[in-house]
Amino acid sequence: MNSPPPAALVRATLRLQFRAGMTIDDATALVPQFARLGISHLYASPLFAARPGSTHGYDTVAYDRIDPALGGEAALTRLADRLHAHGMGLILDIVPNHMAVDAHNAWWMDVLAWGQASAHATWFDIDWHDPDPDLHGRVLLPFLDRPLPEAIVAGSLELRHDGEGGLFHIHHYEHRFPLCPASYAGLLAQVDAPGALLAAFTTVALRDAPGAEADSALAALRHWVATQRGQGAMARLAILHDGCDPAGRTRLEHLLAVQSWRLACWREAATRINWRRFFDITGLVAVCVERAEVFEAMHGYLFSLYQRGLVDGVRVDHIDGLAAPAAYCQRLRARLDALGRLRPESALPGAAVYVEKILATNEDLPAAWPIAGTTGYDFMNQVSAVLHDDRAAPVLDRLWATCGPDAKACGLIAREARAQLLAEGFVAEFGRLTRLLATALKARGEDGTPAGLQAVLEAVLVFFTLYRTYFGDEVVQDHTEDGAALHAAARAARPRLETGLEPVLDAVMRVLSARPEHAPAACVRRAEQAFEHLTAPLAAKSTEDTTFYRYGRLISRNEVGADPARLGLTVADFHAGCTARARLHPAAMLTTATHDHKRGEDSRARLAVLSEMAPQWCAQVSEWFAQNGAQVAIGPDRIDELMLYQSMLGAWPLIPFASMATREAWCERIVQWQTKALREAKRHTNWLDPDAAYEEACTVFVRRLVANGAFMAQMEQVVARIAPAGALNGLAQTLLRLTTPGMPDLYQGCDLWDFSLVDPDNRRPVDFGLRHALLEHTNSFDVSAATWRTGQVKLDLIRRILSFRARYPDLFAKGSYQPLEAEGADRDHAIAFLRQHDGFSLLVVAPRLPLGMEVQADTLALGRDMALRVAVAQHAGPWHSLLGAAPVQAATPFTRGQVPVVCLVHDAGGRGLS
Missing domain, CATH: 3.30.1590.10 (Maltooligosyl trehalose synthase, domain 2)
Known part of the structure; x- marks a missing residue:
């Protein structure tokens, strides 16, 4: 029962945000377009009844009906029928952790x-x-x-x-x-x-x-x-x-x-x-889905939809919020498997289950969860990191150090944020945990003063970096990683405790690591679960919603699932992650953009280029510091100013501003982002007690910059220098998402360039009409690259590879993953690997650190010869390019004058590639 299920026939998903102008019938009309793109499953945001006026659906008020505002079950039936007519299915985002505190609940x-x-x-x-x-x-x-x-x-x-x-x-x-x-x-x-x-x-x-x-x-x-x-x-x-x-x-x-x-x-x-x-949202109350009657009440209608073939898989929101995630996953898997035999013959096979889970570096999904994998934050981190040049860290660190006393190391900032949130945002939860632990210690014959216990707990929580442990789960499972993380926090906390508190720390560790198979007392289990219910929101709020807005060394690494302290990842480490995923969760979701990302995937890809020109970037920022006249005592200070420049650079449009109105609209987006960033950082202002004077000063500064022709021209020059390389980075991460082990997910609108900012900016309506028109034009890849600023080259890359995945799904679902050694002076500029299955070989070579490849601004083609060879075995017969490019030699894939994005296929059986 604990083994992962057979991979469902999910080749590629497209995440669609419903509400805010998108109804189920609106999505139904788009199905032929998604099918033509090569999507196998629509991946829907929550569709159950939500608080009236909801813009996202995570504020559920009832689980027994599709939201009438979206069209109800009748509209869902129409969507399912249209999907099935195109051989497609539906994966539904479900929210078992919480409901809206609302009169409609x-x-x-x-x-x-x-x-x-x-x-x-x-x-x-x-x-x-x-x-x-x-x-x-x-x-x-x-x-x-x-x-x-x-x-x-x-x-x-x-x-x-x-x-x-x-x-x-x-x-x-x-x-x-x-x-x-x-x-x-x-x-x-x-x-x-x-x-x-x-x-x-x-x-x-x-x-x-x-x-x-x-x-x-x-x-x-x-x-x-x-x-x-x-x-x-x-x-x-x-x-x-x-x-x-x-x-x-x-x-x-x-x-x-x-x-x-x-x-x-x-x-x-x-x-x-x-x-x-x-988390700390008082409008959402946690649900005890671990209780059998609650599980049935929350999932009964979902199971009916699945049994009738209207839904084909689920994405579980915030799995770490549940008291017993392993037990939940096993119960969900068992029910879906049992119902699978009752589905209509026309229904798609399998029921993929994905979970939203943030994995820390070197953290694996618990083996006791019978799921396809995560929703892809881990991959988003890996593919972004491998496109950064880690050698830039010392240079960027020196610029960061000039930004004032708050410009500290990332780890220290995160610990300070945790301490602040414990003292201000989670006081009630911390108090309850302290009381439950005191009761558990007393029941075990151990004791500690309230003040001592609070000091121990605070120290442990400040140094506990994972989202949570799983000792409080109901399932007997491997707790090696849990124990290691818990005891690492204890080791870091121990030197900071007052003399005499070490025994209390040891006693707390024994309570928090009690296993269910050892039959701990109920009070111990309650203390464990309270700890695990606190660490997850504490990690999210202190890292994603605080540290990411305080630490500004290079904000392309300040992304959900990532550790900003780690600037880059080696190619070998990237391959290791792909190899592990192929072995453990070959059907896991791969994403590079979500409704929760901090900035768009192509914005991150562009900012990554700064790591290749760190000295020049630092010099430019220092010049802006000197010339733009930010009033540090009024706002913004150096940290906020540095993050602003990066956000402006990342969100800068590829097409020049057509009018004052378009420039003003862009300025408003930046101002909206900045206000949210300042409040999330909680340094000068916050959501509870906004400092209107500081926020207004920062807004005035942005507007003054946008009105300053000389500054805008300088920003345009920087963008002109890095945008072509940034676009090549964007194509590289797209290629890797489409071809490495796992199942690629496409966030709505990201088939073209995505320079969005944090929500609500990343949830803006998508121009699907434009995408439909571009799909009608089938150019060669090189021709599309020659007009790369339109984004059609990215759309063309996605369409071509997804089309191939549709024809040869087993190559990706079952094929091996073999990292290839790059040789020569330019070996750092390539990520190369083979996928092989049943006589087919797919050779992928993605560009890396493209600024040093002298990418041509108009065509994205290589501007110089590359000293690069790929150690690939000889094959009889030719390799065929999925990108329709000029003939490419597999061993020397990057050719001067060609776009360095390579995806070649070889059929040893001579069956042809229709």
């Missing part, structure tokens, strides 16, 4: 209405035993715009009745908080409601739980409220509980006091919240 609202008596009380990760007396048995709702007493006095809490559902609610702007029906008898007595209705709700109060009596009483209430007398009574109740009036304020306070929730200002979320969120 019936499960959540039931918990708020009935508290622990709700059938869903254990479906969400709520601490019903919080030691705070005011929260014991209650849920904190930190959604008020000010402290509760002030909100009451301001009259921003209004009592209203929902005529459709029958419940009373407290309204606070867009929020609705349901009142428990057990409190309705006292409410209705204040307005002389009918005696029978009062009697019915008295019975409800006695039961203090949902059931037939409550349903009957609510039905009677709805009926009475629909009358003129009832409507008048509701109006009087609202007045009687008006917080602007002293008497009304008292009544409202008494009413709130008897609910199963407590209202609080949004600022109290970090310090008091007693339920698990998605």
Whole structure:
């Protein structure tokens, strides 16, 4: 059961972001275009019902229906039919970790209405035993715009009745908080409601739980409220509980006091919240999918869609947020396998399961997860790193060191960010973990003072660099990597602890590494899971959402899944990663762009060129520092200024600004990125308490730069120098994504050049009409390269190779991966390998460090002879180029005057290459 499933027939996916202008029927119309490109599966963002107005779908409110805003199941059926007509399938992004805290979430609202008596009380990760007396048995709702007493006095809490559902609610702007029906008898007595209705709700109060009596009483209430007398009574109740009036304020306070929730200002979320969120987003509540009944409720409709052939695979969002990822994957795999036998004969075989998982350097996916692989962040890191010149690190470090006292080493910045987030963003979660560990230690006969335990935990968490361990999982599995990571953090933390805390550290390590097969006490398991639930969001927020915006040495390496401290990767190490993937997860997803990336794939590829000209780049930046007059005391400071120049350079368009309007639109994108970057960095401003003066100063600086003709001309000159090499880097990473072991994923719109910035910029609508028109023109690869600024050369590369993958899928799904040695003085400029299967050989040679190859600005062709040979065995008969290029010698693939992107195929059986 723990072995990976047979690879499903997934050749290539196209990730499509629904909502924000893209409906399911819109996608259906695009299917022929995707099929022509060579896509085998559409890879959809979440489609289940989400919070009204959602722009992404990760704020799910119900798992039992396709979102009506997208077209509902009828539209999904039409999409599936069109996909099947083209031999294609659908992979659906699912969100088992969390749901939206929203009035449209019936499960959540039931918990708020009935508290622990709700059938869903254990479906969400709520601490019903919080030691705070005011929260014991209650849920904190930190959604008020000010402290509760002030909100009451301001009259921003209004009592209203929902005529459709029958419940009373407290309204606070867009929020609705349901009142428990057990409190309705006292409410209705204040307005002389009918005696029978009062009697019915008295019975409800006695039961203090949902059931037939409550349903009957609510039905009677709805009926009475629909009358003129009832409507008048509701109006009087609202007045009687008006917080602007002293008497009304008292009544409202008494009413709130008897609910199963407590209202609080949004600022109290970090310090008091007693339920698990998605990261630090208070609008998303964690779901206990490890409970069998919750798993069934969340997946029942999905399984129905799969059984009926409407869905063919899944992508699991944020797998590390689950309490037991291995158990979840095994349960999901088993159900899909069982249902596979019931699918229509016309349905595609297999059910690919991909998981969104951030892997650290040298970290492997747990073997106990029966999945196809990750969604590709690991590959995105590897292919980006191998295109950087690691020899530039010392030069770039010297520039970085001139940027002020905050320009520290990346590791130190990350540790400081973790400490800051523990002290400010995750105070409640840290407090809960400390309490659970204290209980676990006491149960094991070990002890430690609260202050000592906090000091030990903080030190360990600051030095723990993985997303999480898996000791708290339910599955017996190999914990070698878990233990190594945990004890590495302990070793780093030990010298920083006060004398006498070493025994506490050792005791904590024993608790956190307890294995399920050793039957640890329940309190130990809870402590382990609390630790693992904290390290994942702490890693994400401190690295991706803080360090990436504080460390500006070269921001092309500040990407999800990457370690910015590691500038480059050797070709040998890149091959090692591909070889490992071929052995362990040959069907893993390969991506270079996602809806969560920090900057577009071709923006990163362009910025990578700076590592080849580090001295010149540093000189240019120093000149800009001197001439552009940033007011360091006002903003931006040197770090923010350095990151701004890089972002402008990476997002600079290949086609000159057509008008002042287009330049202004580009400027607005940069300003939007900068504001988000400044707040994420949390150095001068942040999301909770924005420093308007600093942000405005930075915005003014950007606008002044864009209005400065001399500066814009200098920026244009830098772009002109590096853009051709950057484009070749972009083609190289595309070629490697399409041909190395794994399954290539294409993010929407990235079949042309992608110079996007962080979301929401990377989720802008895509011009699919333009792409359709370009697909209609089939030029030779060299002709497309001669107009490379349009992006058609990238589209042509993708179309040609995906078309070949469609004709010979086994070469990629089952073929071997053989790294090839590059020889000669220019050997560092090539990444070469063979894929072989059933007599077919595919030779791939991708360019690397292209600035030194003297790439021609107009054609991307080599401007000099290359001292480069590839150690490939002789084959009888010719090699054929998939790119339709001029004849190429396999052993000397890079020829002066040709675009150095090589993909050759040889058929030993002489079967021809149709």
